[in-house]
Amino acid sequence: MNDMTPDGYTTEDGRKIGAVVMEMRHITLRFGGVVAIQDISFDIREGEIRAIIGPNGAGKSSMLNVISGFYHPQEGEVWYKGARRPTMKPYEVAQQGIARTFQNIALFEGMTVLDNVMTGRIRQMSAGLFSQAIWKGRAEREEVENREVVEKIIDFLEIQHIRKTPVGRLPYGLKKRVELARALAAEPSILLLDEPMAGMNVEEKEDMSRFILDVNDEFGTTIALIEHDMGVVMDLSDRVVVMDYGKKIGDGTPDEVRQNQAVIDAYLGVAHD
Amino acid sequence: MAQPSQATDGMDSVPALLQRNATRFGNKPAYREKEYGIWQCWTWAEVEKEIEALALGLINLGVNEGDFIAIIGRNRPYFYWAMVAAQSVGAIPVPLYQDAAADEMAYVMDHCGARFAIVHDQEQVDKLIEVQEGLHQLEHMIYVDPRGLRKYDHHKLHRYTDIQEQGRASYYEWIEDLKARREKLTYDSVCVMLYTSGTTGRPKGVVLSNRNIIEASKSSSEFDHLTRDEEVLAYLPMAWVGDFIFSIGQAYWCGFCVNCPESPETMQTDLREIGPTYYFAPPRVFETQLTNVMIRMEDAGKLKKWLFDRFMAHARRVGPAILDGKSVGGMDRLKYALGNLFIYGPLKDTLGLGRVRVGYTAGEAIGPEIFDFYRSLGINLKQLYGQTEASVFITLQPDGEVRSDTVGVPAPGVEIRISDTGEVFFRGPGTFERYYKNDESTKKTKDPEGWVATGDAGFFEDGTGHLRIIDRAKDVGKMAGGQMFAPKYVENKLKFYPNILEAVVFGNEREACTAFVNIDLSAVGNWAERNNIGYASYQELAGHPMVLDTIQAHVEEVNRSLADDPMLSHCQVNRFLILHKELDADDGEMTRTRKVRRRVVEEKFKDLIDALYDGSAEIYTETEVTYEDGRKGSISATLMIRDAAVVPVETAKVAAE
Numbered sequence: 001m002n003d004m005t006p007d008g009y010t011t012e013d014g015r016k017i018g019a020v021v022m023e024m025r026h027i028t029l030r031f032g033g034v035v036a037i038q039d040i041s042f043d044i045r046e047g048e049i050r051a052i053i054g055p056n057g058a059g060k061s062s063m064l065n066v067i068s069g070f071y072h073p074q075e076g077e078v079w080y081k082g083a084r085r086p087t088m089k090p091y092e093v094a095q096q097g098i099a100r101t102f103q104n105i106a107l108f109e110g111m112t113v114l115d116n117v118m119t120g121r122i123r124q125m126s127a128g129l130f131s132q133a134i135w136k137g138r139a140e141r142e143e144v145e146n147r148e149v150v151e152k153i154i155d156f157l158e159i160q161h162i163r164k165t166p167v168g169r170l171p172y173g174l175k176k177r178v179e180l181a182r183a184l185a186a187e188p189s190i191l192l193l194d195e196p197m198a199g200m201n202v203e204e205k206e207d208m209s210r211f212i213l214d215v216n217d218e219f220g221t222t223i224a225l226i227e228h229d230m231g232v233v234m235d236l237s238d239r240v241v242v243m244d245y246g247k248k249i250g251d252g253t254p255d256e257v258r259q260n261q262a263v264i265d266a267y268l269g270v271a272h273d
Numbered sequence: 274m275a276q277p278s279q280a281t282d283g284m285d286s287v288p289a290l291l292q293r294n295a296t297r298f299g300n301k302p303a304y305r306e307k308e309y310g311i312w313q314c315w316t317w318a319e320v321e322k323e324i325e326a327l328a329l330g331l332i333n334l335g336v337n338e339g340d341f342i343a344i345i346g347r348n349r350p351y352f353y354w355a356m357v358a359a360q361s362v363g364a365i366p367v368p369l370y371q372d373a374a375a376d377e378m379a380y381v382m383d384h385c386g387a388r389f390a391i392v393h394d395q396e397q398v399d400k401l402i403e404v405q406e407g408l409h410q411l412e413h414m415i416y417v418d419p420r421g422l423r424k425y426d427h428h429k430l431h432r433y434t435d436i437q438e439q440g441r442a443s444y445y446e447w448i449e450d451l452k453a454r455r456e457k458l459t460y461d462s463v464c465v466m467l468y469t470s471g472t473t474g475r476p477k478g479v480v481l482s483n484r485n486i487i488e489a490s491k492s493s494s495e496f497d498h499l500t501r502d503e504e505v506l507a508y509l510p511m512a513w514v515g516d517f518i519f520s521i522g523q524a525y526w527c528g529f530c531v532n533c534p535e536s537p538e539t540m541q542t543d544l545r546e547i548g549p550t551y552y553f554a555p556p557r558v559f560e561t562q563l564t565n566v567m568i569r570m571e572d573a574g575k576l577k578k579w580l581f582d583r584f585m586a587h588a589r590r591v592g593p594a595i596l597d598g599k600s601v602g603g604m605d606r607l608k609y610a611l612g613n614l615f616i617y618g619p620l621k622d623t624l625g626l627g628r629v630r631v632g633y634t635a636g637e638a639i640g641p642e643i644f645d646f647y648r649s650l651g652i653n654l655k656q657l658y659g660q661t662e663a664s665v666f667i668t669l670q671p672d673g674e675v676r677s678d679t680v681g682v683p684a685p686g687v688e689i690r691i692s693d694t695g696e697v698f699f700r701g702p703g704t705f706e707r708y709y710k711n712d713e714s715t716k717k718t719k720d721p722e723g724w725v726a727t728g729d730a731g732f733f734e735d736g737t738g739h740l741r742i743i744d745r746a747k748d749v750g751k752m753a754g755g756q757m758f759a760p761k762y763v764e765n766k767l768k769f770y771p772n773i774l775e776a777v778v779f780g781n782e783r784e785a786c787t788a789f790v791n792i793d794l795s796a797v798g799n800w801a802e803r804n805n806i807g808y809a810s811y812q813e814l815a816g817h818p819m820v821l822d823t824i825q826a827h828v829e830e831v832n833r834s835l836a837d838d839p840m841l842s843h844c845q846v847n848r849f850l851i852l853h854k855e856l857d858a859d860d861g862e863m864t865r866t867r868k869v870r871r872r873v874v875e876e877k878f879k880d881l882i883d884a885l886y887d888g889s890a891e892i893y894t895e896t897e898v899t900y901e902d903g904r905k906g907s908i909s910a911t912l913m914i915r916d917a918a919v920v921p922v923e924t925a926k927v928a929a930e
Contacts, residue, residue: 013424151309156420161538163310214421 008045011238018046021222022067022190027076029062036062037073038246044190049216049223051233054243055266060226061103063243064194067224068100069093095123099188101179103195103226109168113159113178114150116167120185121146153184156218157211173204177211184215191215193225197232205229209236230267234258242266286458286483288324288361290525295321298528301501304350307535307543315350317528323437325451327358330440332447334389334413334431338363338454341385341466345369345378346393348507348533351417351433353520355391360464363454364389367466367478368512370865371397372858374903379404381468385478385709386410391433394418398430460484466709467514469661470864478709479514479661488702489664490522492685496669497631501528503551504628508533508540513866514661515635519553522664544625552632556639557867559654561795562624563643564771568799584612585649592617592649597673617650626652633657635680636866638742638761640769644677656680658742662718662725663687664703668740679739689740695730696746730759748871750781756843758786760871763844766834770827771796775856777874778846779882785847787885789878790824791815791855797823812910815851821915824851828917836920845919848885850892852878853910859899881912890914 008018022044029037037059044050052060065071069088078085107116127139197205227233234254242250244266250257284290299318342359346352356366417433464483468476507520520531534543591605621627632654647654658680659665670681683689687701700723707715719725730749731742744761752758760778767776774793780786808814832845856862884892895909
């Protein structure tokens, strides 16, 4: 990472990473007296896979919720595409091109996979209620266009065989994949993944890792992810932020982080003073 | 048949057939593939252009006449085109099983010395890169699906569409070469090389000429009156001779449309959407489908179940007779028509077999109940007997003479002879040229007069002239008492029970027969669920005492039916066990076409066989297993051994007298 410049850097495997697309500046988030996040700053660069790791209760999910606009920090600023982001509602953040998946799957259980993924295209559809109801003109045209995009994503994530299956009937690993599909359907510029591999077996983890890498490679999507499984994180990500008790204790490439004493202590559980 | 090239109108190569189809009915669909949820279609004229572009691209890349081009992928139009493009430039396509492990692939690639490989995706590219060190001749790889391959070194790696693009760009440079190469193809030039999976030893490369493929396709198409309006679904491995004959040989000869499923998992849905008119499936597929139907019927409402049972009983009684065009009473016909409207028709549609005019099954014996089930629904399911060395067809069942225990009469142009030892020999226009780089095996299998040993023991039935296959000739042995031992025959009887997926019977040169059994996880699992029996794995379910009881009942039933057969009454199974793992091709216990490798099983589970014969009631064993990604692990289990009741043979005879 010695060759890091304001315009970006080149990863070990030869991918070009661009300029900073999102920056957290001195974020502090409190819930009453509890300080969930304390003065954290880091950036996310265009095209990179950025991981946020840390032990239980370190504030990772809170951080992700700040990025996605669900929580509003008491102090600090979020900078997105070179401008300071005002306080926004989550849907406004989504409109800016930030999509996410959830730790506890949040799909419509009674709807088919196809319909669930189509909901990810809401932002791209603008036909009015009347047009939708009579299914003529714009509504029909939009459906065809959006279905095409969705079908490409279904093909990409290899879920063709469950296209018409209600989500409620799917096993956990596949649901996670459908959630990823829905997030991708929004064609996000930043994709936030909240523990994409939680509760998966080794094979499912491998599949998911491959999909994440392929998404990044194929669509150039910037990805920020939270993950518990250290092995996966280290293999997958370009740069890692390590949190512990709401503070940032490390930031750098997986190798740098792995050698960081504070990180080793946090993970091996050295007594805090 | 003396002047074959006249009989085929000068159509003496597959590329020539392509030209004919593109000229005569260029606007007819030739290929369909479901992609992005929609069936994409290519007409014969479009296909000709696609193949030409690829062929030009291959010349541009440096493909010489006589080169071997490995083709590794699932059934997609691109790979069928690749085969014909390879033939067009004078190269020889070698389709491989895409789920083969890297070292299996390495052996075949090295044996044929392929300079080029056309593969599906990153998985195949990775496999070949892994073994590339040993493959000095492999120069270029061409892939279809670019996903994940962007970062790879592209000096020797090319995208399929890029090669086609380069071909189009260099059209004027190479088109004359291409035409010249195409014209050089004759009836005797090599059409394709297919590796047999080999139940013993290393795979052998079977060289098939244009004569073999075209004659076999022509005569079999005429036999079943196939036309250019047939629809087939290509879903069986491309490396298998059957797929080559159905999806290329017959498809190009007749000019019918080959449909490719969206993904292997969607095959059943795609089958329903296409509704093929000509369909081929190994017995296993029919078995699985039937098991699924029965499981779903178990869950259906009482009225529906009652209706289904009632009408199916009627269909079983008169259905096959109606299909064979025999005389059936008016009332029965009416009832059958009613059943067709409410039960059989919708069921056939659900199975995707509603439009099937000709259906075949082969490769293994099919259970009579399964066979009759489909025929009673009005599906013209027939059997054929064949092998790679014959370009598939040795015998076929003509319409109206279909039975589950024979494999039919000799295919048109094929002669059959039964040797003194009972082995079946054949010769005909489809008889293979030779095994590649293996003259010794060629000589052993094919004599100077062209007779080929099938390795199967069989006989012609008196009266009907139909061939019956008993077993692999080398597996037919003698028991210690001198009686005939035909393991396959017994195994098939066992496998006809839905609960039994696989069985291996031992007894050669022994006093009594014993067996290994694999349970069918979907059938037994469903039963377990119904009876509130919890289980966490195949192994646990296989070891459950109640499962053992059920299997024991099956074994004893088989014993009773064997006792009635004077030739095989000694093959009754005395003791058996249920294996703790499913026999698997990845572990080398089966071939890729799912035939048991007897010798491997005997060696690997020697401890278990010993236990079957030493009278012990249980045995502890450890077995090495190979996971799909090539890693190895081991599983251990304590297996129960059960004694099965046998019908004393002498007493049975007395009773019969």
